[in-house]
Amino acid sequence: MTVMNKIFKCHKISEGQAEGEVLFSKDGICFYLIDPKTGVVIQRNHSLFGKSVAGKILVFPNGTGSSVVQADGMYQLKMNHNEPKAMIVENADTTLVASSIIMDMPLVDKVEKSFKDEVKNKDLVRINATEGTIKLLRKEK
């Protein structure tokens, strides 16, 4: 475990701050296909199948799913307190953006390229969407 203080710049989509463990997803996220009672991804063939997004800083390429199910999935996770603490996305679409803003879910995009090289699963980061910064606090190994 190493204590760090490296800062990565990013672009605010939905404001807010959070601190937590990073979880990378190779696949797009459809919140409707995450079990609201546990935060576990129930979509077969998904890189996070069987893993929980609850309380994580979730990093993923894009949202998927219809204009309805994304907001409802996120809402149900929130009501059950199993939502990610904050989200980092590569390609933001209107549905994901609107859902995050309405549900007060911190969301950023346009993260510095080096973030993906230097940050790994389970590393601890503090994200300040409002200021557009992600601070790497601790490396897992």
Place this chain on the structure above:
Amino acid sequence: MVELKKDEIDMLDGKYGKGTQTAMKIQVAIAEAFNAPYMVPISRAHVALSNQEADLWFVEKLVNQGATCRVRPTVNPSFNWKQMKRITTLDPIDEKIVKRTDAAYKKIGALMTYDCTPYLQLNVPKIDDVIAYSESSATPFVNSVYGARTNRESAQSALCAAVTGVVPYYGYLKEENRKGEVLVNVLPEMKSDFDFQLLGYVVPLKIGFKIPVFNFKNKPNKKSFSNASLMNLGAQMNTSGNVAIYHILGFTPEASTLEEAFQSNEVPETIDITQSDLDSVRDKISAPLGKIDFALFGCPHLTFEQIEKVVQIIKGKKLSVPLFIMSSDPTRRLCEQMGLLQEVQNAGGDIISNTCMDQPCWKFLYGKKGVTDSPKCAYYTRRRKMEFVITDLENAAYSALKGEVTDDRYE
């Protein structure tokens, strides 16, 4: 920073009340997320009402804050409690939520059309109209077939747009973001509307979220497409993917030539779609052939012409399993007027208006196996433990008569 006009600043400052202020605040945040320079007025809106928890929570929040719509939107189906009560026993909790959603949307000023195909009947845009359409199968139709301009709005962002009457200027509202990115040569003849379901499902798996320009190489009539085929194409591209606009070479308004479709003399990428590509989709997503317990059609809502096809097959006969056809209210009334509704009911089926398959009114079918013509229907009902054989509409109707799906398709 997005630059707002006087009226928009007044909305943001709360001069039109708290509800309008909330809607404008959300839209300003969306504008900033996408670096939109300003807002533009909309002429139409469609909200993907769902009476799911988030939908009810958000519309009631705006209503309680006193919001009303400047542009009255049409809305998506929930379920028709009057018609469904004749078929099944409704859970009182579900009925209460549907009625609460209905009351909230009426209060905010929506037009209660309860139809996921508004672009065919009650909310039809013209070319270059700037509009706010949610419902992932409606967005591609209005963008692609009519040449209207909308982003792929969520139910909530479309409702905010209906309240404020404006949308941020970004994305598919801009000409340069509407250009084709991949030329898709479609080699099969595409004889049935069902082939367009399969095509829509397979294309995003091959090209991701890029904008396709379809070239139907071997289709006998390249100038004639049924509403159902275009509806199916868009709906399925947004089930397996996330495609807000497509072009059809020589047919849709922004693709009269290759140069126009790609806004360039160069085609950046080309792929071919073969019959085996289409067949592979069905093999992948359909349950195995065999006995069925019910038939469910209408995701998206069936058109009058599609219902006619089904009636020709089942007319004067007795269905082995119950058949439910979901359609818009105007289509159902037309069917009643023309005697088609009675034919369906005499055979042992029914036409249900204002209703979606992804609603709790279908609980009596959970755990059972059905037949449908829609991959989208099968995809979203996985969460509701329903299983579907997916086949073309004609074959599905024959299967409902037999109580069994015995063939891949109707020839």
